[in-house]
Amino acid sequence: MRTSGLGSLPGADVAGGVRFALEASSLPWLPEFPARGPWAGMIGRTLGMLEGIGASLLAGEWSFTAVSGVDQRRARATMRDDLDVLEENAQGLTGSLRVTAAGPWTLAASTLLPRGGHVVGDAVARRDLAQSLAVGVGELREEIERRLPAVTVALQVDEPALPAVLEGGIRTESGYARYAAIEKEEVVGALSGLQGDVLHCCAPGLDPSVAVGEHGAGFRALSLDAALLTRADLDRWGPLLEAGKELWLGCADARTPRAPHPDALTARVLRDLRPLGLSEVTAAAVVLTPSCGLESWPIDQVGPLFTALRTTADRLDEELTR
Template sequence: MTAGTGIGSMPGDTDAAHAEAVRLVLGELPDLPHVPEVPGRGAWASMTARGLAVLDGLAADLQPAGWRLTDVSGVDHRRARSLLAQDLDTVEELAQGYAGTFKTQVAGPWTLAATVEKPRGDKVLSDHGARRELAQALAEGVRVHLADLRRRLGGVDRWIVQVDEPALAAVVDGQVPTASGYGRHRSVDLPEASAHLEWVVTAISEAGGEAWVHSCAPRTPWSLVAGTGAHGLSADLDVLGPADLDVFAEALEAGRTAALGVVPSLDPATDVSDARLTERVQRWLEMLGLDPELVGARLAVTPSCGLAGATPQWAARAVRLSATVARNL
């Protein structure tokens, strides 16, 4: 059966907004709820901060220029870890008795390398050894994180870990700005880009989880992502090119999951109906020559990207539309 789910982020700037988001996804996405993220609460709740909170063996702190690796965790890194634990306490409390599949999200190794600085400045991306160490720390940290989630929600029999890589396209295209802003970091060779992501995907699998990789950025190298062994590919349908369609078709035919971002992630100017969105997915499958009845169980329907920039009203509607389109399919 096709499932509806969310990408991760939700609007709001308070802990109460996070609790409401948990109630929303549990109530409206019964087949595949997820751990909501509410980045509007500050830098400690951002995607980068959540990724750093999961790292095993590396410390960080928040500087005026952004997050930076350090020898000892600063107050902001400790606060990010505390906020993640607090959010998981809320999920644990409100999801008591839940049984089935659950999804969580973590920033990927290349997105972290492109957004976090080394101890002496400039991005981790600029240093071969530093980016390797960061990816390995993330892989080990995900193992521990998944064990914690299993302990908290014992009724979940299938954990999906969505690895968010919005910066992967810029990393392999050499488009990540240097600290000065006047230059660009050199592009990362595809074998290295694949290996670092594969370490995280493998760690998730070895810990008993199912790895999906998500990006709503254009030019994401989906053939590289598929080659890491990720079980799920999650993308905004609007930004997939012809070559990407082949990758998604091959993934579905091989028994993997395709999470299709079709519901607008920002408040639309005109009304959006579940019938039109359903028809769009059906046309997409028809274009790929895939039978909806044969691949339907391997599809998921999502918003096109995170919902942090939406109004609370549209975010709730987008979640419900994702579930409705999934049921229609």
């Protein structure tokens, strides 16, 4: 059983954080550091990846604009700096390296149109955003693989707004109404264009078939908050694991900024997974993670958290396959 992180780390020590993310878990990733400013958070960082769409941060809200604003340009410069740090610290790395980006639906729910209203309410704008993002993340993959030829880049797509988008739960700019639900076919089409590997959603109510089902978006893994999963939700995963999909189980609560004790974490995960009757093969398809990013955590708790995850993973390899 493997372990990994999910995007953000606290503080602004990029070099130290990158080295930590390369070494602390089974599946290394390029972390985000939102403490540097809104251009370095999930939404701003991803808007910096867009190809051919300008954006600006106005009165605390991201909005599409005719030309790139200073914060979007800063997001692009910050990403270039992060890639320089990654290249310097990842020499000799082989295998998979994960990068993260907000998905098209969370971006559409979080970004305004120039004339007002969110992108999620405009079909043409939604299409343009999805296409622009697909080009941008493709270029990011190519750039990392050019800098680190022995690495294969995997894409984690962060979609906390996805259940609300599918259910018609995104509020309008005024807050007094909601945008219409988006059809599953359109949602799947936009996600498929990213050719992503892991879809992360820390909100309740997501139907796994959107990401990893037979007619879903083609992700090999779905990352979910264990605290939000019902017994019925977990029972769906037996067939999916047998079919070769991966469950990234957010078993360490990121809302509580303190590392769990390995004994308590092991007991919690055993309670969730033992009813699935995992084999050695399907147990290997479970990845243990925090439930979400760690930007608000004390830095001195992050190391113990990943130690607890590794200890739990080692114990579960023995317990679940007896």
